Amino acid sequence: MTLRFFDTLSGTLRDFEPLRPGEVGMYTCGPTVHDFQHIGNYRTFLFEDLLRRHLRGKRYRVVQVMNLTDVDDKIIRKAAAKHMTIGEYTAVYTEAFFQDLRTLNIEPAEVYPRATDHVGDMVTLIERLMEKGHAYELDGSIYFRIASFPPYGRLAKLDPKGLKAGARVDADEYDKEDVRDFVLWKAPREGDPVWDTRIGRGRPGWSIECSAMSMKYLGESFDIHTGGVDNIFPHHENEIAQSEAATGKPFVRYWLHAEHLQMTGEKMAKSLGNFTTVRDALAEGYQPRAIRYALLTGAQYRRKLNFSPDMFGAAESALRRLDDFVARVRAVPDSRPGEPLDLVSPTQAAWEAALDDDLNLPVALGHLFDLVHEVNRLIESGSLGAPAKRQVLELLGDVDRILGVLRLEEQTLDAEVERLIAEREAARTSGNFQRADSIRADLARRGILLEDTKQGVRWKRTGP
Ligand code: AMP
Ligand code: ZN
Secondary structure (H helix, E strand, C coil), X not given: CCCEEEEXXXXXXXXXXXCCCCEEEEEXXXXXXXXXXXXXXXXXXXXXXXXXXXXXXXXXXXXXXXXXECCCHHHHXXXXXXXXXXXXXXXXXXXXXXXXXXXXXXXXXXXXXXXXXXXXHHHHHHHHHHHCCCEEEECCEEEECHHHXXXXXCCCCCCHHHCEEEEEECCCCCCXXXXXXXXXXXXXXXXXXXXXXXXXXXXXXXXXXXXXXXXXXXXXXXXXXXXXXXXXXXXXXXXXXXXXXXXXXXXXXXXXXXXXXXECCEECCCCXXXXXXHHHHHHCCCCHHHHHHHHHHCCCCCCCEECCCCHHHHHHHHHHHHHHHHXXXXXXXXXXXXXXXXCHHHHHHHHHHHHHECCCHHHHHHHHHHHHXXXXXXXXXXXXXXXXXXXXXXXXXXXXXXXXXXXXXXXXXXXXXXXXXXXXXXXXXXXXXXXXHHHHHHHHHCCEEEEEECCEEEEEECCC
């Protein structure tokens, strides 16, 4: 199957053809660093990770640009409340964001431009818009004239009759009821950070940053632009207007939007107070990979996903079953003869076809679990030989280049833990069960679970 994506602008599934063969330029709207990001935000960032991993798996060279919004209405308000500069205020949350990306095993983008480092590029873009009559100044602010750009509203499917051309909106975020000339540059206000520029003193509006930075790093036309569905209006609608009005070229070839993570039927959002963070989940003792797995695989990215209190626990159980599976496959002796397994190559093909079909990871996983089921059966009957073992481990390796959660390496223990296990064995043999139990509890706290079997003691990792 050819790779295809649901493109929000055309409203259809479209075969993917990049501008330049073998290369993909993608822009992914990044965090507004006004607070810790919640797990809804990470659902979107994990969808983007899936997209980039699948493209790379298909041998595309990917250049991903993710911006850091480090100046906007919210940041200014919160920094002022703490008597900090926006730079001081955002440093903590920027660092936390990168830490969370590592926790969730999200592959780094190639470029992370900060809005405050690109005000000059935004000014140049605004000048181009003014020269072409798409922007005008009023009381020190500069607005985009939506009436000058007839395709305005196509992405968000706005009714052209509802457009209030000539009326203005100054906020960074607003609803579809407020479709107006939007602000590109904001006149200085008491307490705001300001830049002295050729277009005057002030600061940029939100959406201009993504037009300026995406085109700077990816060119005036590029392949993929993504975000959560809340970015469609006004942010991405405004990006299209700013970019295409300035360049006269199509801005983006494919617009991909991830549906929301919801809590109690509503979008998870800072402003609604119904959110939880990666940090909260870690503090509750969940493994990082369980958070990744739950948010990544809970639903195809264009479907809403409901938060449930046991979603990370359920993900941990699923991963434990996969760990056990890997261990069982590994335990098949390399000397055991046998036939290769016919099922592996169709599973590989079905996995890839499901991902090619608009990144349908739940369907891809269904194919994987069918194989797991069958291989488990063969292991139980002692009929999985070494050739099939190698095939299955190779397939799991491919799968994990997307999932990023499996423990495929031979698990080893450090010397201290080995010593404790031996000490516990000795304590048990000599009847010192109190000592044996206390060592067992100590190891459990370190994420190592001991099981006493007929063949002796076995261990499993339960922790990170
Ligand atoms: P922000 O920091 O608000 O700019 O958001 C960063 C990214 O998270 C954007 O792509 C948003 O569309 C996305 N996002 C915000 N809330 C949610 C949610 N509840 N579920 C999924 N993605 C979200
Ligand atoms: Zn953006």
